[in-house]
Amino acid sequence: MKAEIISLQDVTYTYSEENTNIKPAIHNVSFSIGESEWVAIVGHNGSGKSTLARLMNGLLFPQKGKVRIFGETLTMENLWETRSKMGMVFQNPDNQFVGATVQDDVAFALENNGIPFEEMVERVRRSLAKVNMQDFMNSEPHHLSGGQKQRVAIAGAIAMQPRILLLDEATSMLDPQGKEEVLSTVRQLREETDLTVISITHDLEETLLADRVIMMNQGEKYVEDTPKGIFERGQELVDLGLDLPFAMKMSKLIKAQGISLIAEHMSEEELVNDLWTSHFNK
Numbered sequence: 001m002k003a004e005i006i007s008l009q010d011v012t013y014t015y016s017e018e019n020t021n022i023k024p025a026i027h028n029v030s031f032s033i034g035e036s037e038w039v040a041i042v043g044h045n046g047s048g049k050s051t052l053a054r055l056m057n058g059l060l061f062p063q064k065g066k067v068r069i070f071g072e073t074l075t076m077e078n079l080w081e082t083r084s085k086m087g088m089v090f091q092n093p094d095n096q097f098v099g100a101t102v103q104d105d106v107a108f109a110l111e112n113n114g115i116p117f118e119e120m121v122e123r124v125r126r127s128l129a130k131v132n133m134q135d136f137m138n139s140e141p142h143h144l145s146g147g148q149k150q151r152v153a154i155a156g157a158i159a160m161q162p163r164i165l166l167l168d169e170a171t172s173m174l175d176p177q178g179k180e181e182v183l184s185t186v187r188q189l190r191e192e193t194d195l196t197v198i199s200i201t202h203d204l205e206e207t208l209l210a211d212r213v214i215m216m217n218q219g220e221k222y223v224e225d226t227p228k229g230i231f232e233r234g235q236e237l238v239d240l241g242l243d244l245p246f247a248m249k250m251s252k253l254i255k256a257q258g259i260s261l262i263a264e265h266m267s268e269e270e271l272v273n274d275l276w277t278s279h280f281n282k
C-alpha cells in the first residue's frame, strides 16, 4: 500500500458511557487507508458508518483506540489543522449550499480562510472546471439538479486543496442520473489528482468504483476486500441487510430462466456485453 493517510487502531466508541446497557456504536475497528486510494465504507442502517465518519473528522473521539491521520493521532490540539486537509460532502445537497450563486458557494470557505482575491478567483474557476460545472458559475442553487448541487459541493471541498475527500452518503438523495454524475466526477478527480477518497454509503452499487471496500455490520468491521471479492459473497450480502446491485439481481433472474451467463455481473455494462456476445451477436 502507498503511504498511510488515515488509520483506525482498535477503535471503540459508545454514545453513552454511563449506561452500560448501550452497545458500542463502533467496536474494536481497525483499518488503514493509503494515499490516493478510494475506499468505500458500506453497511446497512445503524451499522456504524456515520459514527466512523465523525471519528475520522474529529467530531467524536474514541473511548478506546486511536485515529491516526497523516501519521499523527487525532487530538483536540491538531484537529483544526487536520480538518483543513479533509474535504467533506454530506447527504443533503440543499443543506450544503451557502452561497447565492455557484461561484459564491465555492468561494465561501476560501474567503473565510483569507485566500487572496486573485487566487480565490482562480481556485473557484479551476475547481468548477474539475467537476464540469464551469458553465454554471452564475447560476442560483434552485436552478440546479441534485447531482449538479453535489458537484458544486465537491468543487467547494476541493477548492480548499484537501488531501482527503470524505463523501458521507453524498449520493443517497440523488436520482440515478445524479448518482452517476457524482460518481464519475469522483472517478475523474481520482484520475487527475492523488486525492484520497473515502465514500460512506449503504448502497453496494456505489462501491464498484472503489479500490477497496470496508464492510461494517453492527458496529464491527465485517470484512475488507476488493469490490469484486465483496460481490462474490452474493446471498451473504442480502442476509446482512444490503441490497444487491440491479445488474446482479437481473443476472440471477436471467439465469433462473435457464439463460447462461458467464457470471453474475456487478455492472449493467458487463451484463449487456455478456448477453450481447453470448446470445445475440451470433
Ligand SMILES: Nc1ncnc2c1ncn2[C@@H]1O[C@H](COP(=O)(O)OP(=O)(O)OP(=O)(O)O)[C@@H](O)[C@H]1O
Binding pocket: 015, 016, 025, 043, 044, 045, 046, 047, 048, 049, 050, 051, 052, 202
Ligand atoms: N447521537 C447518537 N446518540 C446515541 N446513539 C447514536 C447516535 N448516533 C448513532 N447512534 C447509534 O449508534 C449506532 C450506529 O449508528 P450510525 O448512525 O453510526 O450508523 P449508520 O450505519 O451511519 O446508520 P444510518 O445509515 O442509519 O445513519 C446505532 O445503533 C445508532 O442508533
